[in-house]
Amino acid sequence: MTTLNRDPQTIRHWDDEVDVLVVGMGVAGAAATLDATALGLSTMIVERGGGGGGTSAMSGGVIYMGGGTPLQQACGFEDTPDEMFKFLMASCGENPDEAKIRLYCDGSVDQYDWLTGHGVPFKQTYYHGVSGEPPTDDGLVWSGPEQVHPYCEIANPAPRGHVPQIEHQGGPLLMKVLCEEVEACPATKVMNARCTALYQEPGGEVVGAVITVFGEERNIRANKGVVITTGGFVLNNEMLEHHAPLAKRCKMRVAAEGDDGSGINLGVSAGAATLNMSAVSISMPITQPWGLKRGVMINAQGQRFVTEDTYYGRLGEHALLHNNGRAWLIVDDEIFEKPTYMDKVSAVGETFSELESELELPSGSLEATMQVYNRHAEKGEDPVFHKNREYIKPLQTPPYGALDCTTEHALYAAFTLGGLRTDSDARVLDPVGDCIPGLYAAGRSTSGVSVGGYCSGLSLGDGIFFGRRAARAVASR
Amino acid sequence: MTTLNRDPQTIRHWDDEVDVLVVGMGVAGAAATLDATALGLSTMIVERGGGGGGTSAMSGGVIYMGGGTPLQQACGFEDTPDEMFKFLMASCGENPDEAKIRLYCDGSVDQYDWLTGHGVPFKQTYYHGVSGEPPTDDGLVWSGPEQVHPYCEIANPAPRGHVPQIEHQGGPLLMKVLCEEVEACPATKVMNARCTALYQEPGGEVVGAVITVFGEERNIRANKGVVITTGGFVLNNEMLEHHAPLAKRCKMRVAAEGDDGSGINLGVSAGAATLNMSAVSISMPITQPWGLKRGVMINAQGQRFVTEDTYYGRLGEHALLHNNGRAWLIVDDEIFEKPTYMDKVSAVGETFSELESELELPSGSLEATMQVYNRHAEKGEDPVFHKNREYIKPLQTPPYGALDCTTEHALYAAFTLGGLRTDSDARVLDPVGDCIPGLYAAGRSTSGVSVGGYCSGLSLGDGIFFGRRAARAVASR
Numbered sequence: 012m013t014t015l016n017r018d019p020q021t022i023r024h025w026d027d028e029v030d031v032l033v034v035g036m037g038v039a040g041a042a043a044t045l046d047a048t049a050l051g052l053s054t055m056i057v058e059r060g061g062g063g064g065g066t067s068a069m070s071g072g073v074i075y076m077g078g079g080t081p082l083q084q085a086c087g088f089e090d091t092p093d094e095m096f097k098f099l100m101a102s103c104g105e106n107p108d109e110a111k112i113r114l115y116c117d118g119s120v121d122q123y124d125w126l127t128g129h130g131v132p133f134k135q136t137y138y139h140g141v142s143g144e145p146p147t148d149d150g151l152v153w154s155g156p157e158q159v160h161p162y163c164e165i166a167n168p169a170p171r172g173h174v175p176q177i178e179h180q181g182g183p184l185l186m187k188v189l190c191e192e193v194e195a196c197p198a199t200k201v202m203n204a205r206c207t208a209l210y211q212e213p214g215g216e217v218v219g220a221v222i223t224v225f226g227e228e229r230n231i232r233a234n235k236g237v238v239i240t241t242g243g244f245v246l247n248n249e250m251l252e253h254h255a256p257l258a259k260r261c262k263m264r265v266a267a268e269g270d271d272g273s274g275i276n277l278g279v280s281a282g283a284a285t286l287n288m289s290a291v292s293i294s295m296p297i298t299q300p301w302g303l304k305r306g307v308m309i310n311a312q313g314q315r316f317v318t319e320d321t322y323y324g325r326l327g328e329h330a331l332l333h334n335n336g337r338a339w340l341i342v343d344d345e346i347f348e349k350p351t352y353m354d355k356v357s358a359v360g361e362t363f364s365e366l367e368s369e370l371e372l373p374s375g376s377l378e379a380t381m382q383v384y385n386r387h388a389e390k391g392e393d394p395v396f397h398k399n400r401e402y403i404k405p406l407q408t409p410p411y412g413a414l415d416c417t418t419e420h421a422l423y424a425a426f427t428l429g430g431l432r433t434d435s436d437a438r439v440l441d442p443v444g445d446c447i448p449g450l451y452a453a454g455r456s457t458s459g460v461s462v463g464g465y466c467s468g469l470s471l472g473d474g475i476f477f478g479r480r481a482a483r484a485v486a487s488r
Numbered sequence: 489m490t491t492l493n494r495d496p497q498t499i500r501h502w503d504d505e506v507d508v509l510v511v512g513m514g515v516a517g518a519a520a521t522l523d524a525t526a527l528g529l530s531t532m533i534v535e536r537g538g539g540g541g542g543t544s545a546m547s548g549g550v551i552y553m554g555g556g557t558p559l560q561q562a563c564g565f566e567d568t569p570d571e572m573f574k575f576l577m578a579s580c581g582e583n584p585d586e587a588k589i590r591l592y593c594d595g596s597v598d599q600y601d602w603l604t605g606h607g608v609p610f611k612q613t614y615y616h617g618v619s620g621e622p623p624t625d626d627g628l629v630w631s632g633p634e635q636v637h638p639y640c641e642i643a644n645p646a647p648r649g650h651v652p653q654i655e656h657q658g659g660p661l662l663m664k665v666l667c668e669e670v671e672a673c674p675a676t677k678v679m680n681a682r683c684t685a686l687y688q689e690p691g692g693e694v695v696g697a698v699i700t701v702f703g704e705e706r707n708i709r710a711n712k713g714v715v716i717t718t719g720g721f722v723l724n725n726e727m728l729e730h731h732a733p734l735a736k737r738c739k740m741r742v743a744a745e746g747d748d749g750s751g752i753n754l755g756v757s758a759g760a761a762t763l764n765m766s767a768v769s770i771s772m773p774i775t776q777p778w779g780l781k782r783g784v785m786i787n788a789q790g791q792r793f794v795t796e797d798t799y800y801g802r803l804g805e806h807a808l809l810h811n812n813g814r815a816w817l818i819v820d821d822e823i824f825e826k827p828t829y830m831d832k833v834s835a836v837g838e839t840f841s842e843l844e845s846e847l848e849l850p851s852g853s854l855e856a857t858m859q860v861y862n863r864h865a866e867k868g869e870d871p872v873f874h875k876n877r878e879y880i881k882p883l884q885t886p887p888y889g890a891l892d893c894t895t896e897h898a899l900y901a902a903f904t905l906g907g908l909r910t911d912s913d914a915r916v917l918d919p920v921g922d923c924i925p926g927l928y929a930a931g932r933s934t935s936g937v938s939v940g941g942y943c944s945g946l947s948l949g950d951g952i953f954f955g956r957r958a959a960r961a962v963a964s965r
Contacts, residue, residue: 013759013918018690106733213495213690249921253763253909256583276919280759282490286730289766312872314791333810373871375863379856386852394850395789432730441490442753444726 015280037065039240039454042478071144072181075468090169097166104463143467155466160397217449243427244272286458288429292465295327313376336418437481492757514542516717516931519955548621549658552945567646574643581940620944632943637874694926720904721749763935764906769942770804790853813895914958
């Protein structure tokens with residue numbers, strides 16, 4: 012018998028009654044709550060932690076926005092919703108949700124204004140570099156592969172990573188500001204509270220939920236809707252094993268304690284469909300400092316497999332999902348620098364043949380790869396993977412080295428991208444696309460904008476965007 | 489409002505009442521029905537077609553069994569449940585269900601006896617070849633990559649494809665025999681009948697279903713259980729787009745009309761979890777005749793990516809899922825034969841360099857690949873992908889050719905492997921592993937034995953196996 016779903020007819024007394032119950036106080040839950048109260052809805056937000064923040068507060072703080080935000084303009088970058096749309100449609104996986112992405116791009120400038128309106132500060136300066144967590148307090152960064160083949164030919168590149176003004180990780184600041192706003196708003200806040208079941212009428216309508224606070228159950232009636240914003244499932248070992256088993260090999264799971272899939276499971280038990288449950292973001296930040304993009308990444312067959320200058324948030328996906336986490340970055344003496352986030356050198360040799368045998372690669376394989384690479388690199392070209400000219404240089408200054416990019420030794424950082432199927436109003440859908448009345452979701456408990464290829468800032472970004480849309484949809488119900 | 493799920497309290501009159509309702513009359517439904525009636529359950533089986541058979545009747549008829557079946561013994565092959573288990577655990581994808589596979593292997597000889605007991609004939613002879621659809625009436629074939637690296641080092645290889653005795657496709661014969669058995673058994677059979685909704689009590693128990701026959705709804709009470717055996721979803725374009733978008737590029741979808749995911753969706757709407765929805769079987773039978781396994785398969789970077797002698801049911805997965813369906817098989821004049829299932833030669837040349845430029849591959853890339861391949865092949869070795877010695881030969885007799893293995897021109901045949909989450913008693917589970925009382929499933933409407941790597945015969949095989957287990961589980965309820 013399922014335990015996640017209960018019959019409301021068994022309830023004589025509701026402990027509380029509100030218009031909308033928001034479950035989880037990461038960025039999506041905060042956004043939903045702020046807009047729900049602004050729209051005049053009586054709102055309760057519950058959070059399993061002792062305070063708000065969740066994984067959003069542990070993130071780099073990058074929010075993917077564009078289409079010509081004031082910050083982009085201040086830094087001298089041109090961008091339009093259409094260029095942003097073209098880039099996201101091309102880069103966000105095999106089956107991106109066109110309707111969501113269209114709305115997301117068209118509403119991005121408004122989202123920027125909403126954030127600044129709530130007091131989130133963005134320094135009006137540009138960090139000349141590519142990063143999910145810039146080391147400075149600059150406001151704008153490249154947080155995806157916009158400048159990299161093939162995307163640079165598909166859409167005019169613009170940096171779209173917007174970072175709250177604080178050095179290193181902007182996530183804590185973002186959530187500090189938004190949690191203070193939630194604190195000041197008329198919503199009821201209940202901390203240390205898990206949502207452990209939904210109340211669902213026969214026929215499908217969700218009318219409330221069970222909230223468990225310090226072991227005690229409270230039955231909350233939600234007259235207009237329950238909004239699930241509980242994050243992904245990267246910390247749930249069984250779910251990860253079921254849906255994205257390779258991700259278990261990543262050293263780091265990017266998550267706060269709450270990312271155990273509980274909200275996804277509540278939705279599924281209510282008849283919701285899920286989408287892209289096997290999709291994961293896998294970062295492998297080997298190419299920092301950026302000079303290392305001049306290296307050549309190879310797999311266990313001694314073959315190249317990726318444009319080395321792509322965003323490091325993509326390198327891990329290629330290495331782990333298509334090459335079983337067996338990868339090395341080949342460098343020569345001229346370009347070698349100690350990588351910021353890893354330091355194991357697997358092999359050193361005076362020739363590629365020596366490297367090859369130290370790495371136990373098939374004999375001749377790396378030699379052949381490097382021969383082809385160097386021949387073209389001498390002309391500043393890379394017809395195989397189309398690396399940007401800026402990072403093309405023949406590797407011909409021994410000794411050569413192989414930086415260890417295997418899952419055993421390198422930093423791979425994973426989180427999940429799949430979740431509940433929602434429409435672009437954040438309504439949770441069943442498998443034939445019908446709404447489950449009264450049930451809404453946003454953030455990483457849903458399948459959002461990115462369903463395969465990831466850019467930093469898309470999770471905070473679509474969490475805010477569809478959290479807000481959930482509030483609007485509940486209000487109009 | 490969801491339409492797939494209804495409240496039983498709205499029903500005053502049930503049109504029919506049985507112990508068990510089986511939905512779908514492919515091999516899983518037939519097996520469930522035969523065993524349910526044998527166990528004394530009053531049984532109704534409904535089928536949307538005008539008669540039984542489904543996709544099972546369109547298949548090659550191979551049933552994956554082993555562990556020392558009488559047929560394996562008659563043909564002089566040794567096999568044990570443990571060797572079969574080791575092979576399936578290693579080859580069936582990233583997250584195979586160990587409990588299911590263990591039972592499946594341990595019960596395989598019994599399953600063979602069950603089939604012959606129901607009159608399915610297996611000629612006690614061995615077809616010396618690898619095939620999902622042998623051209624003869626021999627009973628035993630290799631229907632997977634048991635003899636291929638790395639599996640041949642993991643488990644003792646044995647052929648496990650058991651084919652009913654008829655030339656070419658055994659599927660129609662298999663289903664003819666089983667449908668006659670169903671016809672003769674005491675179950676009520678209703679053809680042209682779709683299951684359009686489940687009746688589910690608040691709290692989760694499934695107690696019946698809506699059957700729509702020629703536009704008219706009939707409400708069937710199932711006192712002990714509903715068994716979903718409606719097949720996969722490869723014909724449902726929206727589901728395929730959502731879960732396995734690359735499969736849409738396959739020329740052939742291996743399916744009868746019913747494979748539209750309807751049963752999966754009924755289960756999901758009742759709160760079931762799904763597993764491996766993105767998993768697909770993709771066959772690309774380019775290496776027939778087998779001499780073509782001596783060719784070298786390359787991708788758009790001019791690189792090898794697969795052991796060319798692997799089962800053709802695997803070649804397509806590697807080519808499509810990891811190499812974007814861009815592949816060519818390089819041959820020389822000595823090994824060239826016209827492939828059985830495709831005939832476009834993309835390029836011909838006196839040198840690899842010529843081929844390369846005709847194929848618009850990066851210059852030097854194919855040359856480098858062939859240089860490495862030929863160098864090792866001269867010693868009868870393939871340290872890069874470990875092809876069997878039998879198929880290793882340097883390609884050095886011009887002219888050379890590139891056989892077109894792209895999704896645009898080659899035969900790619902797809903069906904889906906993901907579906908409802910079930911336990912090893914075929915009970916449908918919710919996302920935290922609790923049963924949905926009264927709901928069972930088997931066959932390709934579930935995530936079964938193979939969840940990523942496919943061998944011919946696993947779908948008929950686990951359909952029969954877990955169809956039978958569903959009957960037993962319902963009976964013991």
